[in-house]
Amino acid sequence: MQTQHLIIAAGSALGLLLMAYFIRKGILRALARSYARGLDERNSLHSLRIEALNSDIADLNRLHRADQNRLAELTRQARVIRATPFLKSDHLTLLEIATTLRLAKDTWDAFPGTEAYRVKAINQAHFVGALAYRLLDSISSAAALNTFEQNKSHKVDEPGVTLQPGVAA
Known part of the structure; x- marks a missing residue:
């Protein structure tokens, strides 16, 4: 090989090495740029998500306060x-009215032609009996509420409503 061939081979090898170096450097720069762009995009997306979550938290806190206010109002009403x-x-x-109506029905059973009155009396007796037990439930609920409120406020000097047979409240 002659000197000129060696110079050309060395120059070509050096050129290939420099070209590989600069291509590698360009690829790394492009990767760094795209990584930074992706990182910025991800950070902006996360910022939007955080803003949305903060907005949801604020909405839920507002709803919670409204529910607390409604609950406080219902407690005051109770x-x-x-x-x-x-x-x-x-x-x-x-x-006693239901018993009287049943007795009237039994009385009208003996007389012919009083079927309409018998049916009416027994229907009213059933209705009055059901009404009496709904009323008893209402009285019991009020007594339970009064007892609960008295125990809650530690007032034991006020007697509650007792529902013993034969004793009026």
């Missing part, structure tokens, strides 16, 4: 409703 206007004697009176 404290106001401490008793029922009905008494145990009202329940007993309704039961």
Whole structure:
């Protein structure tokens, strides 16, 4: 080989090495740029997500406060409703009315032509009996509410409504 061939081979080898170096450097620069762009895009997406989550939290806090206010209002209303206007004697009176209506039905059984009155009396007796037990449930609920409120406020000097047979509240 002659000197000129060696110079050309060395120059070509050096050129190939420099070309590989600069191509590698360009690829690394492009990768770094795309990585930074992807990182910025991801950070902006996460920022949007965080803003949306903060907005959801604020909305849920607002709803929670509204629910707390409604619950406080219902609690105030429940404290106001401490008793029922009905008494145990009202329940007993309704039961006596139902018994009287059943007796009227039994009386009309003996007379022919009073079927309409018998049906009406027994239907009203059933209705009055059901009404009496709904009234008893209302009285019991009020008594339970009063007892709960008394225990809650530690007031033991106020007697609650008792529902023992034969004792009027």
